[in-house]
Amino acid sequence: MTDRREITLELGDQEFTFTLTPADVTKYFNSMTQNNKIAxxxxxxxxxxxxxxxxxxxxxxxxxxxxxQLAGALMEEYGPNVDIIVKKSSSTLSA
Structure with a gap:
């Protein structure tokens, strides 16, 4: 995956193209708080x-x-497609 990506979202009959970089995404995540998501x-x-x-x-x-919804669509498209499997830890303790 390249660092800089152009993503086009279609809303009705209009298209909007966004250019995202890791810095843009990091700034977005770092500025979100429990009481501040829209801004x-x-x-x-x-x-x-x-x-x-x-x-x-x-x-x-x-x-x-x-x-x-628009920001979520951008983040979903920007993120890499990876298969992640969470393995359950063993509940047995070794002595």
Missing amino acids: PANNLLVTTVHQEQRATLKPMLGNPVMTL
Whole structure:
């Protein structure tokens, strides 16, 4: 996986292209808190969308659910596809 990725999301008849880097994703995760999720998601979307699409995107971010859904879609697409298996630890103690 490359460090910088372009991801296009389609909303109805409009497309928005975002350019994400590890720094963008790290800043997003680090700024989220229990009481602060919408502002970091909004900032991620506004700062990573292609500049010429920003004015069209901003009115859509007035709905906090839409903002979180868009940010979630970006994170899901940005993340690598890996198979993770959690193995159960043995409950038997060795003496």
